[in-house]
Amino acid sequence: MSIRAFVDEHYRHFNAGTVRRAAVSLVEHLEQGGRLFLTLAGAMSTAEIGRSLAAMIRAGHIAAISCTGANLEEDVFNLVAHDAYVKVPEHEDLSPEDEAGLLERKLNRVTDVCIPEDAAIRAIEHHLMGVWRSAQEASESLLPHEHLYRLLRSGVLAESYQADPNHSWLLAAAEANLPLYVPGWEDSTLGNIFAARCSQGQLHPNVILSGTHYMTNLMAFYRSCSSPLAFLQSGGGIAGDFPICVVPLLHQDLEEDNVPLWSWFCQITDATASYGGYSGAPPNEKITWGKLGVDTPKFNVHSDATIVLPLFFGYVLDL
Numbered sequence: 001m002s003i004r005a006f007v008d009e010h011y012r013h014f015n016a017g018t019v020r021r022a023a024v025s026l027v028e029h030l031e032q033g034g035r036l037f038l039t040l041a042g043a044m045s046t047a048e049i050g051r052s053l054a055a056m057i058r059a060g061h062i063a064a065i066s067c068t069g070a071n072l073e074e075d076v077f078n079l080v081a082h083d084a085y086v087k088v089p090e091h092e093d094l095s096p097e098d099e100a101g102l103l104e105r106k107l108n109r110v111t112d113v114c115i116p117e118d119a120a121i122r123a124i125e126h127h128l129m130g131v132w133r134s135a136q137e138a139s140e141s142l143l144p145h146e147h148l149y150r151l152l153r154s155g156v157l158a159e160s161y162q163a164d165p166n167h168s169w170l171l172a173a174a175e176a177n178l179p180l181y182v183p184g185w186e187d188s189t190l191g192n193i194f195a196a197r198c199s200q201g202q203l204h205p206n207v208i209l210s211g212t213h214y215m216t217n218l219m220a221f222y223r224s225c226s227s228p229l230a231f232l233q234s235g236g237g238i239a240g241d242f243p244i245c246v247v248p249l250l251h252q253d254l255e256e257d258n259v260p261l262w263s264w265f266c267q268i269t270d271a272t273a274s275y276g277g278y279s280g281a282p283p284n285e286k287i288t289w290g291k292l293g294v295d296t297p298k299f300n301v302h303s304d305a306t307i308v309l310p311l312f313f314g315y316v317l318d319l
Contacts, residue, residue, distance in 0.1 A: 069188025236279020
């Protein structure tokens with residue numbers, strides 16, 4: 001039984017029913033010529049979302065991605081250091097002393113798996129420093145993801161791949177030159193490293209373009225997009241809040257006419273609106289901000305994105 005057949009058969013009501021209705025609606029959107037704008041918050045790359053997302057990119061369904069700096073880098077970390085990751089299935093039982101032991105072993109824990117600092121982070125830093133220095137010597141200023149695209153396209157990491165490169169969503173994105181948006185990139189391991197090297201005088205901050213450059217780039221992308229764009233928000237936070245604002249920015253702040261709203265919207269979240277957080281804001285609230293319309297298909301799945309997002313992608317790809 002394919003994933004699509006399984007969901008159609010068993011996902012009937014409640015959150016499961018919403019998953020099926022959203023999946024069916026998304027397929028209709030894509031079959032009618034639309035494309036998908038995806039946002040990634042949380043540790044989706046360390047959850048190995050690339051196992052399904054890379055196929056979506058290669059199938060041409062993804063128009064662009066907005067992600068946190070952590071998701072940008074952690075896909076590459078996994079690509080080159082997968083065998084050195086340490087699983088911690090009993091993570092809920094760890095004592096502070098256990099956590100300190102992981103620190104001593106240079107294992108950075110993300111829930112039930114640890115990213116090895118030397119094999120992943122420092123290995124990528126070594127290669128990325130070369131990319132950053134080359135850009136500085138050429139007086140180039142690039143967006144954060146463009147430096148990583150250069151690193152992946154150079155082939156210097158290829159012999160170091162430990163994970164299947166077909167499961168790397170960033171490698172698929174680099175191959176397709178997919179538009180990426182990484183607001184708040186400084187809030188990431190590589191962002192911290194870049195700032196540290198700038199403070200030491202090894203690099204100049206101008207090597208990396210800012211979030212404002214990302215937003216002006218997004219404005220140009222949205223204006224030029226000829227296909228209706230679905231907005232699939234995985235989690236909340238800046239990865240989702242940043243790109244969805246491009247519509248009211250163009251319409252309200254720049255006073256441009258005939259700015260199309262997002263054509264479809266779905267959010268996967270475990271947050272609730274009762275705490276006043278944007279991450280739990282229901283789709284209808286976005287109507288008041290000029291992001292969605294009254295008739296825009298809207299879905300709100302209250303669940304874990306590491307579970308639901310692969311189901312969506314498997315449904316679309318009819319795996």
